[in-house]
Amino acid sequence: MRWKILTAVVLALALGLTGLAQRKICLYFDQTGPGDLSFNDMALLGAQLAAQEFGLEVVHTTASSPIEFLSDLSMLAESKEYLIIIGVGFLLFDALPEAARLYPNQKFGFVDGPNFDLPNMIGLLFKEQEGGALAGVVAALTAIAYGDTAIGAVAGMEIPPVWRYEAGYRFGAHWAVDWYKKLTGKDASIRVLVTYVGRFDDPAGGKVASEALLRAGARNILGIAGATHLGVFDAAEEAGRAAGLLSGPPFGYGADAAQEYIKPGFILGSARKRVDVAVYEAVKWALGKAPGYNLVLGIDKEGTGFSTKEDILTFIDLAVKAGYPLAGTPAEVRDKIFAARDSVPPFVWQGLAEFETLLRAGKIALPQADTADQIAAVRRRYP
């Protein structure tokens, strides 16, 4: 009898200890969840990398509807199983801080959302303006090179991360026009046309909006709308093929991930946002003792940027591993993407490099766009 009690005590202790150690990372997605090969999958990648390095485990779950945000998060916190619960997506902006207030002993991370002085939460923000501005420079210079007078963007919902992309994009385009004048002495003018579709999951809306932009002469279009902007890529390829082209312009531009592999030849670049880096840093923070704060990732920490050839190869590799239906062999896809980059005049890349150098040196002040008033001001100033 006694040995039975002893075993039970030992077992209970062992279970308790593993519970106390909290060796799990939980990712909580606001919508869609993994499988986008972009924003959400990058969050998962960052968690997996951290898990590997620190000997942890990754668990993830996706909200079925916004009504359940708070109850789901509470349930996860109540279980006391997790080292950190990381909410992925701006839509959690009410529920996640509320949960952090309710469970002060549970650490939280919030991708795309700010932390308002909560000691147990790390806010993971990005300077989306930077990636947007770099894309704006490339799009505007490419437009100038091919004689266009407009560039476009198809956006999802009016929320701060999207506003920041838009603000940067507008700024970058206007910077490029000035830079081009200094370089060549020639005047150019570029209008920036931005359409909000209102959803992140409507490729048809994205396509119709892109066709409108193409019709207005904007043949370089940035997508900042999740699955909606797959319609941008499709419109670009379809218009290109209808004109007998195997490569743009028209060009689409991706966001967050390096999305060039989706339509090789018709996507010139992507505004990067390294969600993986943010999630990795959040796990590192949770392992330490520091109080919560806002981690703002910019180009200085390689959290934002314009997709490099390395990025492109990484994401082709990721797509191959996932089993994505690529348009050809990985080598063919890579060659097509790089050929498109080589097909635009070199001054485009010269402008990009110069802008990036100035940005890294802190010599460029990008406009703020965290509120509706700020983005309205940016729209007036950079039409």
Added chain:
Amino acid sequence: MNILIDVLPVALRAMVPITLAAVGEIFTERAGVVNIGLEGIMTLSAFIAGVGSWATRDPWLGVLAGLATGAVLGLVHGFISVCLRGNQVVSGVGINLLGMGAVGFGAWALWGAKSPMLDHSFWVPGISLWGVNFSPFVIMTPVVVAFTWLVLHKTALGLRVRAVGEAPVAADVVGIHVNRLRLWATVYGGALGGLAGAFLSLDWLHTISPTLPAGRGFIALANVVFSKLNPFLALVGGFLFGYFDALAIHLASVAGFGGALPYQFIRTIPYLVTLVVVALAIGRARFPAALGQPYRRE
């Protein structure tokens, strides 16, 4: 004013899914069955059509696969609501949830992405007429509309279909198999929904996604009411909605309306126009008397 003509090609494509799904639903409702699962049917059929085109390297076989998927889902709904006399709304909601879930999971399992894009070798090729490139579906849609109208209103079969929707008891008395006819009408409606789904993935958007129709299945249901269950009016409704939807987005994108008016307002224009047309020109719709009521032989 060029913009009014320029959006025509976009509008013609936007018309197709709303019209095809609505015409199928009209046939189903004429027989007395409501199927609100159009959104789910379109979502799943779009996926299966994509898989079919990818697996067989023949886009038309893909279209056939989409059509068959819609027919099977119609059969499922028909079985539940006609044979088992289940709640038709619940069954329809179930099909919508099934479509979204199955595509999210299926595409992820097959291609590692919930919203993969299809390479152009999987696309349905366009047809060139008078130097203009047409989607074959744009041509097919009025043909399907005319065919459905002819069957419904000019054949004995159509008369029977309408009879089981209006007065199943009377139909039964004269020797019509009420439930068998209702089942087939539901299958036909599902098949047209499947065709609409195949159009979405293989012709229009070249994408698969758990939310691919993005509400167009529900707009098709509204179109059924708009058209007073007349296939030709459904074609008009589909075109009107598609046209004003495309026009609204074009205006928002280009004419600078985006700054002056919030996009939320601009996106309501097609709904407002459709509503006004219904209220002023069309009037009240009259539905089959036995719509939504399962038939049990006394």
